[in-house]
Amino acid sequence: MTDTRADVLIRPATEPELRHLPDWAMSGPVTTVAFERFGGEVDARNYRPEWTWVAERDGRIVGHALWWGQSDASRPATLDLLAADPELSAPEVVGAALIRAGVDAFGAGPALEFNVDVAPGWADDPGAVAAVRWREAAAHGGGLSRTTERISFARSSTDPRPPRSTRxxxxxxxxxxxxxxxxxxxxxxxxxxxxxxxxxxxxxxxxxxxxxxxxxxxxxxxxxxxxxxxxxxxxxxxxxxxxxxxxxxxxxxxxxxxxxxxxxxxxxxxxxxxxxxxxxxxxxxxxxxxxxxxxxxxxxxxxxxxxxxxxxxxxxxxxxxxxxxxx
Missing domain, CATH: 3.40.630.30 (Gcn5-related N-acetyltransferase (GNAT))
Incomplete structure (x- = not known):
């Protein structure tokens, strides 16, 4: 267990805490875990209590770090969700401690990642910018120091197929x-x-x-x-x-x-x-x-x-x- 400040405790989650994340952890301008698949991921052990870290103050949960991994893996691969109670004055400090606790606990292995998903026009939304920036500060403070912006695409079988190569x-x-x-x-x-x-x-x-x-x-x-x-x-x-x-x-x-x-x-x-x-x-x-x-x-x-x-x-x-x- 790790203290970020005298009044905040960082620890692994319990099973009930994992299954019942607070509303503020599952909402906001940064895309969170889809509710319709969350329970199935927990049941499949892609999300686990020992991979989920919480920040506790005065007996109340004020932060979450939810890591995802393959169901047969011994350590997770990606941080899917980093969330903090809106009342926190310095969410980046608590977020950094949550990330660092996981990084230290999971030990050596393939590089860990934290994926922050936002809408394509996020840079024009002040709320999204603030949410992205404190998570970036938390990531760097927690040991995830390489940041890359990536664009995600999708298509379906009803979209026109490009012609196959003839050369x-x-x-x-x-x-x-x-x-x-x-x-x-x-x-x-x-x-x-x-x-x-x-x-x-x-x-x-x-x-x-x-x-x-x-x-x-x-x-x-x-x-x-x-x-x-x-x-x-x-x-x-x-x-x-x-x-x-x-x-x-x-x-x-x-x-x-x-x-x-x-x-x-x-x-x-x-x-x-x-x-x-x-x-x-x-x-x-x-x-x-x-x-x-x-x-x-x-x-x-x-x-x-x-x-x-x-x-x-x-x-x-x-x-x-x-x-x-x-x-």
């Missing part, structure tokens, strides 16, 4: 080949996670981390494909997998020598067809706000912007959980 073919390949490709696409990337990982640990560590991370996601490993020209020249690769809830444009990469020729559209179109042909109605994807080519590709493939995701992560390692489009 590329898509072939299966072993893990060793994808490991090589993860390293190769790092050159000249616009992806913030990739740049950070290469700078701190090197390109081979990046490839190790990426391969392990995408292998761990839900979805079919046999759907991974290497993209080739008709003469056999490798252009890039695609990794269509899943989030916990939807089919996902998890990763696509174009090799440095082949960028600038629009292959991102061919790769994304193939992933759309793979998922819809597999019976998936909804497909989601996320890319860094700075990655303009990937954002344009999503728009051209009839994806719509659904939210902005501000990702706070431990710096230096760990893959991000949504699409890492490298155009």
């Amino acid at each position: 590329l073919r898509f072939v299966e390949a072993p893990d060793e080949r994808f490991h090589e490709l993860f390293a190769q696409v790092a050159t000249g990337t616009l992806d913030a996670h990739t740049l950070d990982m290469v700078a701190s640990e090197g390109v081979q560590a990046l490839a190790d981390d990426d391969l392990a991370f995408y292998r761990s996601l839900p979805g079919k490993r046999e759907a991974w494909r290497v993209a080739e020209l008709l003469d056999g020249t490798t252009v890039g690769f695609i990794i269509p997998t899943r989030t916990a809830y939807d089919a996902s444009i998890s990763y696509l990469g174009v090799l440095p020598d082949h960028r600038g020729h629009g292959y991102v559209h061919d790769l994304l179109a193939e992933m759309v067809h793979v998922h819809h042909d597999d019976g998936q109605d909804r497909i989601v994807g996320t890319t860094d706000a700075a990655n303009v080519p990937m954002r344009n590709a999503f728009a051209r493939a009839s994806f719509s912007v659904t939210r902005v995701r501000i990702v706070h992560a431990q710096a230096g390692d760990g893959a991000e959980g949504d699409a890492a489009g490298l155009a």
Whole structure:
């Protein structure tokens, strides 16, 4: 247990506290956990009391940090919800203590992340700006020091499908080949996670981390494909997998020598067809706000912007959980 100040106690939640989060924890300008799935997540042990931290003052809960993980995992992966009682004068102080308590308790492992989801026009809403800013201060104070703004997209099977490529073919390949490709696409990337990982640990560590991370996601490993020209020249690769809830444009990469020729559209179109042909109605994807080519590709493939995701992560390692489009 950790004290933030003399009058606030940070501790793990009890089962009843987890199941009955206060109204202020489940509302506000920052997107919170969908009520209709919350109970199922608790039942499936994606949310657990030992992964949920509360701030208590005078016997009353004044803050929550709700972490999510796979049902068979020994530690969580992402902080889904950080909330504070509106009466708190310094929510960033309590929030930082809640995050730090979890980070310290969960121990070594893949980098932990805190995803803050807001509406696309959040920067014009003073309430949303305030909610984002105190959570950013809390994340940095709690040890999640790398912040990236990402744009989330989605499409459904009723949206027009982009035409499939006539200049590329898509072939299966072993893990060793994808490991090589993860390293190769790092050159000249616009992806913030990739740049950070290469700078701190090197390109081979990046490839190790990426391969392990995408292998761990839900979805079919046999759907991974290497993209080739008709003469056999490798252009890039695609990794269509899943989030916990939807089919996902998890990763696509174009090799440095082949960028600038629009292959991102061919790769994304193939992933759309793979998922819809597999019976998936909804497909989601996320890319860094700075990655303009990937954002344009999503728009051209009839994806719509659904939210902005501000990702706070431990710096230096760990893959991000949504699409890492490298155009």
